[in-house]
Amino acid sequence: MAPTIEISKELYAKLEKLAVGFDTPEGVIDRLATNYDSSNVSTDTVNVPQPAASRLDADDQKSFIAKVFADVFGVTPRPFGQKAGRWVGVSDDNDGVQWNVALPRDSAEAYLGVNLEGMKYRDWPIARLLLSEKENLTLIELRDVISAADLITVHLTRDAWQAAARPQIKEKQIGVSGKALAALAEQEWRAMVDEALECLDAAQGFLARGKQEVTLEKSGELVERETSPHLTFRTLIWDSPPTSMEEAMACIEAAQQRLRPVYDWVEGHLLGGVNLGLYDEHESGYWAVTEEKAKDLVGKNIYLHKKQAGPSWHGGLVTAYRVVNYEDKPRVIFTYKPALPQKGVKAPSLKWGPYAEKLLTEDGIHLLHKDPKGLGLWGPAGKNAAE
Template identity: 40%
Template sequence: MKEFQEKNIGYVYILEVADIELPVCKIGMTTRTPYERCDEINCSSTGDFIWSVAHYIAVDDCRKLESLVHTKLAPLRQKKREFFNLSAEDANTALLSIFDKQSEIKRLTLEEIKPLSKEKTGTKKHKKRAFKCADFEYAELLQLFNSLLNVKGRPFGQLNKPYFGISDGHQGVQWNLSVSVDTGIAALGVNLEGLKYKDWPISKFILTELNKRRIFEIIEKIENPSSVFVRFSRDAWQVTSRPNIVEKYLGGQEFMCSALAEGKWEETLREALECLNEKNNFQGRTKQIVTLENPPRNGEQIRLMEVSPHLTIWSPLKLTGNIESHLRNKIEELQPFYDWVKGACE
């Protein structure tokens, strides 16, 4: 009986479509973690959406609860699929209501379910920790990012891409947390993309900083400038995708704050400004000749494409010991940069 109960310990999860607001969600169960299951679905190349974890509940019988939820929400279910025609928020409200109206299934805390999940997922050995599956440590990192910044994080990227992670979802200056798929290295960053948002904030930032280069005032105030890096990228646009290009780094590289020279910073800012449409007061993309890193099967490797500048200020994040303390300290370290970039855009 105990063995049967343990086999049913797990989660009922709700997935939402990443980066697009659609009134559709996926409701399922897993005896591992919702993040592992989500990664598995995204890597399965089913041709559907890229999903992210919106909500979940840990229980002692996830199979029974999933069946109960699917039955109750059957009128909203897409034929022969675990997709439901309602938002993740509405689905979570329904899930909690259905759970509260029954008495057989018991809710578990993360502490109660964590040892079992680690035992089940810890038998596989990997040559390097690359977050191929989002385990408890990464799930904890996501939750801490949301709670410490008081946001509902918005995922970006995919596990088969160079980077994936989560941002605060704000239009304009953003906090983000990224993970390198190849190395498993995590970084907290302040991010400003070359997108319209409201009046092209990237344009305001560049013009303001060219007028008075305040970055050096910020660098002088931080305790360890060698741990913070500044990168201005050139994004090339192919409809909504951004293929990798040889001319990615504006200024030719990313810079350690402790080694950034004023002349090089001005040169990089002017190069970034050239990625915006001067005829439209720098509020829009311009076109430049770029070189695709991966030669296409059909078409030219060197192309004329729309481009825009992309600012990232980042610092590596320690993932051992007290992760909450590390993340909190990293937010405090980068807060002056966030305030500076945000202020320059207003």
């Protein structure tokens, strides 16, 4: 039976505050005892160090990141990572697109990720994304308009399944997986999408795992296993852990801002429809909508989503479009029947900029778009804008 040391509530509270990165107050005491130097520390006072990067081993960092993740994302984080795998970390455990933080086992780095696994969830969302990209490589369009594309890496990988386990395989990487988004060429992304779809069962409309021959890393044995694709985007949070919760939260929030357009891009695919683009509070968008593209959108669902705060979107079935001149430049105006957000998806704000076309008809809400150069995305408008 372990001996018991009685301390005051005040001292325990101090130890608890210092326990970030150590799990428990006992961890703080153990670290103090380990580092105690009687020649430099008086017997009357002990200066308790904050958990610096050099003092955080792998378990400490995982505990530290879990606390920070919970504070930033407001969820109870779910740990992940296989014993034989390269990565450990935590995620928000969302069914579909996820936020996660991944920690390489061989370094002190931490990465924020936007993650979509090859799971069934609600009707195989990764299959919908890949099939949509096969028809229209919108990731390449996104690559060209976001400022942090050089700080984001694209990972499209192959998971092999053995019951609920995912053994490590030599064929894990698909194409140029791990390449910076800014450097990803159109033909490279197209090849990755095609190879990723081969991990699914084409006979079932890609709505099931496929079967492929893979090489087990541990034994080198060539075996047939069920497979599925796995898409992740990552950006570096830090090279080594910061010394305070406040600094750690700021680092993760900055990384989240870099990845927000990518998160919205993935989420948009899962809503089902044609992605017209991103917009922010000032109604400045990024993706061009030409008359030629407008013709292809009639009869299809469209959606837009916010650049910063989300998830928030609006959209619906396009019934018509027309081209008008506005400020001596061509504009495409869509008319669409609004669609309601899916369960769990926040409804969009109806606060729009001064250039929105103020039309609300029985056919739906008219949505105004600026010319392809410096595109702006606007709508809905009219009396609803003031509500």
